[in-house]
Amino acid sequence: MFTRPAKQSKAATIASFKISHILAKHKKPFEDGSVVKEAFIEAGETLFGDFKNKTEIMSAIRELQLSRPTVTRRIEVMCQDIADKLKHDIMECTYFSLQFDESTDMTDTAQLFLNTEEIMGIATKIVNSIRARSLQRRLFQLQLEDRESAEHTDLVLHTDVRWLSRGKFLERFQELLPEITAFLDERGYDTQIVKNEKWLTDLAFLTDITMHLNTVNLELQEKT
Numbered sequence: 001m002f003t004r005p006a007k008q009s010k011a012a013t014i015a016s017f018k019i020s021h022i023l024a025k026h027k028k029p030f031e032d033g034s035v036v037k038e039a040f041i042e043a044g045e046t047l048f049g050d051f052k053n054k055t056e057i058m059s060a061i062r063e064l065q066l067s068r069p070t071v072t073r074r075i076e077v078m079c080q081d082i083a084d085k086l087k088h089d090i091m092e093c094t095y096f097s098l099q100f101d102e103s104t105d106m107t108d109t110a111q112l113f114l115n116t117e118e119i120m121g122i123a124t125k126i127v128n129s130i131r132a133r134s135l136q137r138r139l140f141q142l143q144l145e146d147r148e149s150a151e152h153t154d155l156v157l158h159t160d161v162r163w164l165s166r167g168k169f170l171e172r173f174q175e176l177l178p179e180i181t182a183f184l185d186e187r188g189y190d191t192q193i194v195k196n197e198k199w200l201t202d203l204a205f206l207t208d209i210t211m212h213l214n215t216v217n218l219e220l221q222e223k224t
Helices: 003-025 032-047 054-062 068-092 096-100 116-131 134-146 165-175 177-186 197-223
Strands: none
Touching (some): 003 032, 003 054, 003 068, 032 054, 032 068, 116 177, 116 197, 134 177
16 A cells, blocks of 8 residues: 555655756756756646556656755765765775875975876976977887887877876876887987886886776766
8 A cells, every 4th residue: 555655755756866966967056956847847747648647647746856955955965975985995995095195204205105296207208308309209200100019109298287188198108118218228318217117117007097097087077
């Protein structure tokens, strides 16, 4: 006897959460929930006019709770759920503190597991030294054309304004590192740092992390 109303009430609550999520995702005022419900009712009268269960459908639509206070509560619940899941993931992450906690020594110098700015600085300096001069850049491009194993024909510039460019910049830099090293060696540049195993390991790690973050960021943008 009470099973059907209970299921309908649960469905209405879930629908209310989904509509509230859409309003938040599109940065719409919470009171727009009432407008959505009104539109549903008006459209439903026409769309389901010939349906045998029109009365049941319209009843379900009218049961939707989309007032401003209700939408506010729905979004607060979803925000808290996201925060709780994030805290849980952080607590379960074995190496989070190792990577992100910044401890300092007696001179107040940060002791970091990985100095990302140093790696980015070296890579950026090398790329700029090749791309800054048109002749250097053209010679490097010709070298890439001569090497059939090279997958790309040029380097990628990095800009701090666009954070997403960091991953693509590092990925291209790492893929062309053998060609870059050979090019610099031929011109007498000091390439000791780019041959250092620890620095190469740190570069690979940073490249992998930034590419994963890029992927997550793009997926979030698609969902919004």
